[in-house]
Amino acid sequence: MRVSLLGLVILVSCVGAAAARVHRNAYATMMYMGTPRDYEFYVATRVMLRSLRHLEVDADLVVIASLDVPSRWVQALQEEDGAKVVSVENIKNPYSEQSQFDWRFKLTLNKLYAWKLVQYDRVVMLDADNLFLHNTDELFQCGSFCAVFINPCIFHTGLFVLQPSMAVFNDMMHELDVGRSNPDGADQGFITSYFPDLLNSPLFLSPLNGTKLDGTYRLPLGYQMDASYYYLKLRWNVPCGPNSVITFPGASWLKPWYWWSWPVLPLGIDWHSKRLQTIGYGAEMPIVLLQVVFYLGIMAVARLARPNLSKLCYHREEKSVFLIHNGFKLVAIWSILAAYLVPILFIPYTIHPVIGWTLYFLGAISLCIVAVNAFLLPMLPVLMPWFGILGALIVMAYPWYSDGVVRALSVFGYAFCSSPFLYVAFKRIVSSLQVLPEREGFLPRLGESAFPSGLSKLC
Numbered sequence: 491m492r493v494s495l496l497g498l499v500i501l502v503s504c505v506g507a508a509a510a511r512v513h514r515n516a517y518a519t520m521m522y523m524g525t526p527r528d529y530e531f532y533v534a535t536r537v538m539l540r541s542l543r544h545l546e547v548d549a550d551l552v553v554i555a556s557l558d559v560p561s562r563w564v565q566a567l568q569e570e571d572g573a574k575v576v577s578v579e580n581i582k583n584p585y586s587e588q589s590q591f592d593w594r595f596k597l598t599l600n601k602l603y604a605w606k607l608v609q610y611d612r613v614v615m616l617d618a619d620n621l622f623l624h625n626t627d628e629l630f631q632c633g634s635f636c637a638v639f640i641n642p643c644i645f646h647t648g649l650f651v652l653q654p655s656m657a658v659f660n661d662m663m664h665e666l667d668v669g670r671s672n673p674d675g676a677d678q679g680f681i682t683s684y685f686p687d688l689l690n691s692p693l694f695l696s697p698l699n700g701t702k703l704d705g706t707y708r709l710p711l712g713y714q715m716d717a718s719y720y721y722l723k724l725r726w727n728v729p730c731g732p733n734s735v736i737t738f739p740g741a742s743w744l745k746p747w748y749w750w751s752w753p754v755l756p757l758g759i760d761w762h763s764k765r766l767q768t769i770g771y772g773a774e775m776p777i778v779l780l781q782v783v784f785y786l787g788i789m790a791v792a793r794l795a796r797p798n799l800s801k802l803c804y805h806r807e808e809k810s811v812f813l814i815h816n817g818f819k820l821v822a823i824w825s826i827l828a829a830y831l832v833p834i835l836f837i838p839y840t841i842h843p844v845i846g847w848t849l850y851f852l853g854a855i856s857l858c859i860v861a862v863n864a865f866l867l868p869m870l871p872v873l874m875p876w877f878g879i880l881g882a883l884i885v886m887a888y889p890w891y892s893d894g895v896v897r898a899l900s901v902f903g904y905a906f907c908s909s910p911f912l913y914v915a916f917k918r919i920v921s922s923l924q925v926l927p928e929r930e931g932f933l934p935r936l937g938e939s940a941f942p943s944g945l946s947k948l949c
């Protein structure tokens with residue numbers, strides 16, 4: 491009995507020691523507020539952290555968060571994602587007044603706080619738009635500063651390795667005060683200016699004995715594979731170093747977490763597969779279900795109550811008749827246009843692309859039905875853009891293109907061939923709007939047995 495009790499105590503002690511293990515390295519990212527896309531980057535950060543945890547990295551996960559990050563977000567990062575949150579004050583950006591400054595980068599200098607994480611030997615600093623394919627713990631063997639040149643002459647600060655140092659951090663703050671040159675006013679321009687000789691540094695190859703290197707190194711391109719390289723060949727072919735991390739430094743509204751990014755950008759589905767494996771879509775699904783019910787209700791009501799707006803259009807003066815007639819056509823055209831644009835505004839931006847596009851097509855067709863019934867338009871011409879968009883997505887999503895050039899040419903060819911159908915559909919809609927008042931104008935108003943004397947019908 492005594493032996494069994496002793497064994498239980500030893501087992502509990504070992505488990506507790508493993509749980510309390512102190513990591514000497516960290517993966518870190520930053521989070522700040524003040525942009526319309528704060529929530530999207532919060533979701534992206536959580537997916538990246540969970541992906542790293544899923545890869546069983548031997549390091550802490552750290553989020554450098556500004557003081558105004560909502561407490562519920564901080565709590566989720568700590569309790570659900572297992573991250574250590576370091577709260578910081580925003581670093582004032584001294585470059586915000588320079589010409590061509592992009593306000594989106596006003597607070598990106600908070601990334602410099604990574605050098606204050608002196609409790610760690612090495613820190614891999616990350617942007618939220620990184621997609622990890624493999625465990626990259628070998629990066630902790632790199633030197634005092636290491637980064638990838640995705641541009642032939644300029645390294646990228648979406649991922650870099652650093653050795654924390656208060657001396658370096660204080661010197662960086664001093665350089666901000668004295669106005670060190672910074673071409674873009676963001677972290678990218680400042681850090682590349684602070685380490686101007688990295689291009690001449692040797693290429694990092696992780697030592698087999700696990701020792702940490704000193705000095706600065708260029709990281710192999712495989713640690714920051716620009717997604718645009720993939721779109722050219724529709725496959726990865728990076729010969730130098732492992733293919734480990736994909737980054738998306740392109741257009742801000744084509745980040746991989748937006749539902750419209752796929753199949754426009756094929757790699758968007760890979761990011762969403764990571765989200766599906768990690769935090770899921772529980773936050774967005776109630777909104778999706780509510781919209782589905784709303785759109786189905788619109789279609790039912792529009793079908794049951796077909797309004798006839800032409801019966802309401804009577805006037806004495808020919809000039810006014812002309813204005814009303816053209817206004818009537820303008821409202822109809824704008825209604826059709828709104829049917830294709832309005833659904834985009836209400837779909838949760840970070841929902842899975844398959845769900846997002848399905849919800850878009852459902853919303854567009856429901857609002858098109860409203861326009862068809864309100865203005866007595868032919869159904870097929872109004873829905874021609876609907877079929878055109880669906881066809882474009884199918885062409886883009888086709889998985890067997892030989893390379894990105896063939897894919898782009900296919901999309902262009904499809905657009906060229908479908909444009910005559912869209913033109914004919916537009917002409918049919920305009921013709922229908924032209925004859926609608928002539929077809930319906932002789933009908934009396936609802937509840938009237940004949941036209942009032944002196945009024946002429948709309949033509």
